[in-house]
Amino acid sequence: MGGQENVIYREVQRPRQIWIWILILLIAALFWYCFIKQIIFKIPVGNNPAPNFVMVILWMMFGIVFPLCLLYFMKLIIEVRTDGLYIRYVPFQIHYKKFMVSDMASFTSITYRPIAQFGGLGIRLNMNGETAYIMNGNRGVKLQLTNKRVIVVGTEQPHELVNALNSIRS
Structure with a gap:
């Protein structure tokens, strides 16, 4: 690819x-x-x-x-490439979901409650309009996009993901 x-x-x-x-x-x-x-x-x-x-x-x-x-x-693949964040929830997504760096207003490391906030694991949409990609745990990165959408990415290494996103932003 x-x-x-x-x-x-x-x-x-x-x-x-x-x-x-x-x-x-x-x-x-x-x-x-x-x-x-x-x-x-x-x-x-x-x-x-x-x-x-x-x-x-x-x-x-x-x-x-x-x-x-x-x-x-089944696996959740999270990649930061030079042009943005790529997420794929195998076998449910055939192609990566792309979030270009130019579309990201902000991102931050968070702790969330997967069942209370999103109703469980997987690709979820909650009542606040936030989309989540969750496989394990309760830590992740919250992306605020320029179009006001909010994406939550569950990760086992939220600080490393934030550092990688910061590196492509600059």
Whole structure:
């Protein structure tokens, strides 16, 4: 990808919360159980069972693809390049979201409450119109853009991210 040679700062975050792993694995286990019961042992699941081809598709999606995508591929990539801040929440975003340095009015290191302020982890929009990119923790950088939008980027190294943003601003 063009421009990656100009990376000043890069942080890759992966999910660390045990409850996320447990939730995803429980969902996968449920679909494995249903698949084995209905397809292998030929015992219908429920009073109105899904056709076998539907069960196979659901098992493939939620028993294999869903856990692999979320546990293996899911990550938040934060990069500061010479022209701005780039954020990508894999596998939900195909391309980086770009915030050009010329569009940044200010940025500061903050501590926030992900559930109370944004309703959880992920790409979130709260009632104040702030957009957040959160993978782990409660520390981040708040960007005030020139168009009055506010972006909160969850980071494990907020001071290093602020220093990198300051370096491209000057």
